[in-house]
Amino acid sequence: MTNSVTESILTVAGLNASIEGQQVVEDVSFEMLPVGVTALLGRNGVGKTSTLRAIMGLIERSGEVTIAGERVDREPTHRIVQRGVGYVPEDREVFASLTVNENLRLAERDSTPNRQLIEELFPDLIARAGQLAGTLSGGQQQMVSLARALVNDNRVLLVDEPTKGLAPLIVMDVAKALERAAQTVPVLLVEQNLQVVRMLADKAIVLEGGRVVYDGSAEELLGNEALTKELLGVA
Amino acid sequence: MSTIILLLITGLGLGALYFLVASGLSLIYGLMGVLNFAHGSFLTLGAFAGWELSRRMGGESWGTLIASMLLGMVVGAAVAAATEFLLIRRLYNRHIEQVLVTVGLALATVALFEGIWGTDPIYVTAPPWLSQTTEILGARVPNDRFLMIGAAVLVLLGIVAFLRYTRFGLIIRAGVENRSMVTALGIDVRKAFTVVFAIGGAAAGLGGVLASHYFGYVSPQLGGSLLIFAFIVTVIGGLGSLAGAAIASVVVAILQQFANYFWGGTGDLMVVLLLAVVLLVRPTGILGKKA
Amino acid sequence: MKSLANLSQRTWWIVGGVLVVVAALLPLLNLSIPGVLPGATYTPGTLQLLALALLFASLALSYHLLFGTAGMLSFGHALYFALGAYGLGIVLQQTELTLIPALGLTLAVVIAAAYLLGSLSLRVTGISFAMVTLAFAQAGNVLVRRNPGLTGGEEGLRLDTEHIPDFFIGVVNTRNLYWLSLALLVVVFVVVAWFENSRAGHAVTATRENELRVRVLGLRPFGVKLMAFVIASVLASLVGMVHLLLQSGTTPRATSADFTLTILVIVVLGGVGSRWGAIVGGIIYTLLDQRLTALASSDAIDGLPAILRIPLSEPLFILGTLFILVVLFLPGGIAGAVKRLSTGTSATPSERKLLEEAE
Ligand SMILES: Nc1ncnc2c1ncn2[C@@H]1O[C@H](COP(=O)(O)OP(=O)(O)OP(=O)(O)O)[C@@H](O)[C@H]1O
Numbered sequence A: 001m002t003n004s005v006t007e008s009i010l011t012v013a014g015l016n017a018s019i020e021g022q023q024v025v026e027d028v029s030f031e032m033l034p035v036g037v038t039a040l041l042g043r044n045g046v047g048k049t050s051t052l053r054a055i056m057g058l059i060e061r062s063g064e065v066t067i068a069g070e071r072v073d074r075e076p077t078h079r080i081v082q083r084g085v086g087y088v089p090e091d092r093e094v095f096a097s098l099t100v101n102e103n104l105r106l107a108e109r110d111s112t113p114n115r116q117l118i119e120e121l122f123p124d125l126i127a128r129a130g131q132l133a134g135t136l137s138g139g140q141q142q143m144v145s146l147a148r149a150l151v152n153d154n155r156v157l158l159v160d161e162p163t164k165g166l167a168p169l170i171v172m173d174v175a176k177a178l179e180r181a182a183q184t185v186p187v188l189l190v191e192q193n194l195q196v197v198r199m200l201a202d203k204a205i206v207l208e209g210g211r212v213v214y215d216g217s218a219e220e221l222l223g224n225e226a227l228t229k230e231l232l233g234v235a
Numbered sequence B: 001m002s003t004i005i006l007l008l009i010t011g012l013g014l015g016a017l018y019f020l021v022a023s024g025l026s027l028i029y030g031l032m033g034v035l036n037f038a039h040g041s042f043l044t045l046g047a048f049a050g051w052e053l054s055r056r057m058g059g060e061s062w063g064t065l066i067a068s069m070l071l072g073m074v075v076g077a078a079v080a081a082a083t084e085f086l087l088i089r090r091l092y093n094r095h096i097e098q099v100l101v102t103v104g105l106a107l108a109t110v111a112l113f114e115g116i117w118g119t120d121p122i123y124v125t126a127p128p129w130l131s132q133t134t135e136i137l138g139a140r141v142p143n144d145r146f147l148m149i150g151a152a153v154l155v156l157l158g159i160v161a162f163l164r165y166t167r168f169g170l171i172i173r174a175g176v177e178n179r180s181m182v183t184a185l186g187i188d189v190r191k192a193f194t195v196v197f198a199i200g201g202a203a204a205g206l207g208g209v210l211a212s213h214y215f216g217y218v219s220p221q222l223g224g225s226l227l228i229f230a231f232i233v234t235v236i237g238g239l240g241s242l243a244g245a246a247i248a249s250v251v252v253a254i255l256q257q258f259a260n261y262f263w264g265g266t267g268d269l270m271v272v273l274l275l276a277v278v279l280l281v282r283p284t285g286i287l288g289k290k291a
Numbered sequence C: 001m002k003s004l005a006n007l008s009q010r011t012w013w014i015v016g017g018v019l020v021v022v023a024a025l026l027p028l029l030n031l032s033i034p035g036v037l038p039g040a041t042y043t044p045g046t047l048q049l050l051a052l053a054l055l056f057a058s059l060a061l062s063y064h065l066l067f068g069t070a071g072m073l074s075f076g077h078a079l080y081f082a083l084g085a086y087g088l089g090i091v092l093q094q095t096e097l098t099l100i101p102a103l104g105l106t107l108a109v110v111i112a113a114a115y116l117l118g119s120l121s122l123r124v125t126g127i128s129f130a131m132v133t134l135a136f137a138q139a140g141n142v143l144v145r146r147n148p149g150l151t152g153g154e155e156g157l158r159l160d161t162e163h164i165p166d167f168f169i170g171v172v173n174t175r176n177l178y179w180l181s182l183a184l185l186v187v188v189f190v191v192v193a194w195f196e197n198s199r200a201g202h203a204v205t206a207t208r209e210n211e212l213r214v215r216v217l218g219l220r221p222f223g224v225k226l227m228a229f230v231i232a233s234v235l236a237s238l239v240g241m242v243h244l245l246l247q248s249g250t251t252p253r254a255t256s257a258d259f260t261l262t263i264l265v266i267v268v269l270g271g272v273g274s275r276w277g278a279i280v281g282g283i284i285y286t287l288l289d290q291r292l293t294a295l296a297s298s299d300a301i302d303g304l305p306a307i308l309r310i311p312l313s314e315p316l317f318i319l320g321t322l323f324i325l326v327v328l329f330l331p332g333g334i335a336g337a338v339k340r341l342s343t344g345t346s347a348t349p350s351e352r353k354l355l356e357e358a359e
């Protein structure tokens, strides 16, 4: 089904998802910007992570998910990824018993990985190539998780709360890395840190109770204090 | 003193057999969450294949022994891979049903083996050296123990090297830790399933040939009786841990030997008692992941 | 077919009651079902087989409580059956107790053993639980084989009839044993149904579905699981005791892992989670096993080429294969298939789900 004219890189239409029989995503529809960062926002527990996991095929889902004009909602996770999706999960999910280098090698999908870019963005990782990922600090693990996605050429990146639990200085490092990545590939970013959203996002989608309640400019949303407070619970 | 040495080495030999079964069980469980009840049948089939070869080629020669060990591995690997491909895969992620299918397969294959080879033990012939003894610190140790130990050590090293230095090994190690993240990196983890089944089957098939020399016979029940101890070993070692399986194999087998000798044949019961103690103190086993 | 699913709970109890009455009348009737039963229903041989079928139905029901209701995949259920059979047999042989006190004493031992081993095994869940129960059952197997003085070892234990009432002894009294087996099935059914509908039963079902949620509600999953485990074990031991009377003895096979697997096979064939599925499974299994054994030694099989003769002369091969096919292609077993036929749906997810939850 390649009838999409708008040629958005990632379109979600009527997406439902459930975990252990409980519906956590309800009739979610949105479209990502073809370039730059689209932020997926909402209070804790509204279903942001679940939405990403549903797109990735990691939880039971129904509805339409289109990547570059092609339906992927019936495909297994690894096929979806092979279409050019980079995924940085919530809580990093690095392989603790593998070394940094092994984590990266596992992620490489072709014979021409972007090692150069990784070295530039995360020089620290290269120095720690032989260290077990489980012994890294939280910030370093987040770098590994990001690097695992950036080491491939992707058509879209899905990034889930990359700054969660990090020191302010490291938050900026991560944000810069994302900014750099977003120059070449569109990013769907789940993020609680509004400062980071302000810095990166062009468009914002807000979920509540598993549904979309805002879909529009990120700047307008964050510029409107009352609206931000109402939708996100914070200023 | 010589008794202790003899018991230790015999225990190591038996532990080697346990390890050959438990290593595959543990890898398969670790990666796929499948408890493979048919694993004993892979072992039994390997043993019968080895015996069929040796009765045709003359069991006394070393060449035959080595050929039968290789054949046991190949047969075990092939049958295991076929099992995964034809039965287990259809029930992807339905762990209970996967267990049930392997239960059915175990029942059916043991019956089939009984139909083909009969229910009575069939005695095997081996190179004469294997039935002789070597004196170590005053203990007269049967030589076949060394064969078991040597083979198990080679298999352990082989599996470790495979896990460490190949891409499949990398995928398996990562998959044991977090399988869904492996797929989220674009890897079809199911290919690794067939590979672990084949590796486990090869180890079990080799174990079958060796067990037939350790016990002196093959029978359709051979695999089933070892399988139960291998299960205990995997639980004590920690489900999914290869190193745990290796340690627990040795501990369990040596405990069994000593209890049998010093406490009037209570070896099997002591093993179950050990299992109970481990569960009380450390439900995840020696090296198991946290539940 | 009229929709079976619409029948009310009470209708089912009435249907069940009628079936029990019919079953109770069988020894007084002269019915023959060639190909299924070896002879007319009043003959001792047929009654023996039917009684065995009823016992397997009861045993399957007790396992249903464990696996279908509470979601505990045990590979050691045979242990409690064996404990009943060997326990009663040994007490009758070694003491001067008559049947009823001996039964009581055996039950006390079973309860203690089930409580102890259950508390230990339930420290782990899922596959570890399966393996641990298997290991304990194996220890039972070893004990039985290693103590021939008490258990008769490999030969098995013969029933000492000295203190058994006369009406349970001898071929002519097979029908009394048949009625006893039928009564036991009714008792087991009522106990299982009662437990499933009790508070503890609902809690244990909820635990199967979502252990976390039960904990959040402030219930202790461990307690209700242990209760289900002990009840199922006691029921299995009762079956073992009647089995001892029916077969005039017991063999080490009762303690083997294969025997537990057989019970599991019966429950899955009948349909996991279905009470009457377990009963039907037990009856069909017993009859099928008997027929297949007869088939194995028949002339028709003897004349076949080896490639057909060998597999067909092994009943367990056929049953094992049948079992694999049911798991692969008939989720929900017989009960599931009947339900689909009667409601005209082909949907299977709920049956699949049940198995998944059983983990
Ligand atoms: N494994 C699980 N089992 C049961 N419920 C779950 C599970 N994972 C998530 N949920 C529920 O699904 C809902 C959505 O969760 P999700 O993780 O998608 O939210 P989120 O928006 O990412 O929250 P956060 O901002 O805290 O990361 C929540 O109500 C949560 O409790």
Ligand SMILES: [Mg+2]
Residues within 6 Å of the ligand: A048, A049, A050, A090, A161
């Ligand atoms: Mg989240």
